[in-house]
Every structure is written in C-alpha cells, then in structure tokens.
Amino acid sequence: MTNPLPGTGPVLGIWAHPDDEVYLSGGLMAAARAAGRRVVCVTATRGEHGTDDPEHWPPERLAAVREVELTASLAALGVTEHHQLGLPDGGCARQPFDAVVARLAAIVAEVRPEVVLTFGPDGFTGHPDHRMVSAWAEAARNRAAPAARLLHPRLTAAFADTWQHVYDRLQLFDSADLPWRAAPDRVAVELRLDDALADRKLVALRAQATQTAELLTLLGAETMRAWACSVESFVDAAPAPAWDFADGC
Numbered sequence: 001m002t003n004p005l006p007g008t009g010p011v012l013g014i015w016a017h018p019d020d021e022v023y024l025s026g027g028l029m030a031a032a033r034a035a036g037r038r039v040v041c042v043t044a045t046r047g048e049h050g051t052d053d054p055e056h057w058p059p060e061r062l063a064a065v066r067e068v069e070l071t072a073s074l075a076a077l078g079v080t081e082h083h084q085l086g087l088p089d090g091g092c093a094r095q096p097f098d099a100v101v102a103r104l105a106a107i108v109a110e111v112r113p114e115v116v117l118t119f120g121p122d123g124f125t126g127h128p129d130h131r132m133v134s135a136w137a138e139a140a141r142n143r144a145a146p147a148a149r150l151l152h153p154r155l156t157a158a159f160a161d162t163w164q165h166v167y168d169r170l171q172l173f174d175s176a177d178l179p180w181r182a183a184p185d186r187v188a189v190e191l192r193l194d195d196a197l198a199d200r201k202l203v204a205l206r207a208q209a210t211q212t213a214e215l216l217t218l219l220g221a222e223t224m225r226a227w228a229c230s231v232e233s234f235v236d237a238a239p240a241p242a243w244d245f246a247d248g249c
C-alpha cells in the first residue's frame with residue numbers, strides 16, 4: 001500500500017447488502033484492522049433476493065447462506081464486529097426513515113467512528129437500497145458523530161477507463177448518468193492494495209460465493225484480483241451541517 005489510511009481511529013462501514021462492504025472497502029477494512037484499529041460493519045439487508053434463480057435459492061435459504069458467507073468474508077479481513085439490520089432486500093426505501101436512522105445512530109454513538117464509509121447519494125451503482133442507505137448513514141453520522149469523516153466510494157477516472165471493458169460486460173450501473181468516475185482532484189483517499197492485501201480481499205470475495213463464484217468463473221481469478229483487489233478510492237462527503245450539531249438528538 002503506497003498511501004496512508006484515513007485517520008487513526010475506529011472505522012464504521014454502513015452498506016446495503018452482503019458483499020457491498022468487501023467490493024467497496026475490503027482492502028481498507030483489512031488494512032485498518034492490521035493497523036490495530038476497530039472496524040465495525042453494518043449491513044442493512046440480508047440480501048435474500050440476490051439471485052437469478054429464486055427457485056433454487058428461496059429467500060430464507062439464501063439469506064441464511066449469505067449470513068454465513070458474510071461472517072467468513074469479514075473474518076478473512078480481520079473484521080469481527082458486524083450488525084445486521086435485517087431490513088427487506090429491495091425494500092429499503094419503504095422503511096420509516098426516522099426509525100432506521102435512530103437504529104443506526106445508536107450504533108454510531110457506540111462505535112464513535114473517526115471514519116464512516118457508505119455509498120454516495122447516487123448509491124454508487126444507482127441501486128435504490130444503496131441510495132437509501134446513503135441517506136440513512138449520513139443522517140446517523142450527522143446526529144451521533146458529526147465530526148466523523150464521511151467517505152463515499154468513487155472510482156478514479158483512470159481506473160474506470162482501464163476497466164471499462166469489465167464494466168461494459170457486467171452492466172453494474174443502473175444509469176449512464178451516475179457520477180462513478182471521480183476527477184483526480186476529487187479523490188480524497190486512494191488505497192493501492194499490496195499483494196498480501198489483494199490476496200486477502202480475494203479470499204473475502206470468494207467467501208461470498210453465492211455472489212462471486214459466477215463472476216470469478218467469468219473473469220478468471222487473475223482478472224478478478226487485478227480489477228476488484230487493486231485500488232479502493234473514495235471522495236469526501238459534505239461535512240455535517242451546523243444545525244445538526246445543535247439539534248441535540
């Protein structure tokens with residue numbers, strides 16, 4: 001790794017589905033744990049609909065398997081603290097905003113993170129659950145840890161150009177208008193994973209086989225490692241507004 005991690009204190013990741021955390025921040029989490037830092041991960045849903053084959057993978061079965069996969073994946077990164085909110089996969093936008101933010105704010109208050117990682121308002125891929133989690137996480141940060149640095153994953157334009165053929169093939173993004181490429185001056189954190197960290201991230205990705213086995217077969221392990229386990233980049237979100245400091249809740 002050629003550049004420092006953001007901050008020195010606890011890191012809290014707030015994501016929508018099992019596997020979001022490893023794709024977008026697996027290297028950062030593993031590096032922070034290796035540096036002796038507390039890392040806590042929150043997953044809003046159990047990802048029970050994350051399959052093209054619901055007959056073979058009915059929601060309860062898939063949710064149970066993904067829970068085991070996620071635990072193993074986080075363990076490979078050295079992360080043992082995980083909160084599962086158990087909200088419906090694909091149904092985050094229908095949840096009562098204040099009630100979810102209150103749950104998240106209680107976790108934020110306990111962890112007292114220096115750094116909070118979550119999707120940008122665009123949801124990174126545009127997924128409605130991701131967009132909702134972004135809004136919840138920002139509100140919870142503003143309420144319970146307004147001084148915490150809020151970072152959103154965003155690919156550098158150079159990285160996106162290098163891997164455009166993979167993105168074209170995977171069709172990850174819901175819309176062509178998403179701001180998934182960051183200009184170099186917007187990138188606040190760019191972690192380049194060394195070989196050991198890349199290997200750990202690949203192990204963590206493999207651990208979530210219901211989501212990654214097909215992709216690993218499609219791309220091959222070497223390409224998967226070079227694409228998904230080489231760089232993680234983030235932009236800074238706006239600081240917490242002053243009125244949230246004063247609202248005292």
Ligand SMILES: [Zn+2]
Binds near residue numbers: 016020
């Ligand atoms: Zn997701």
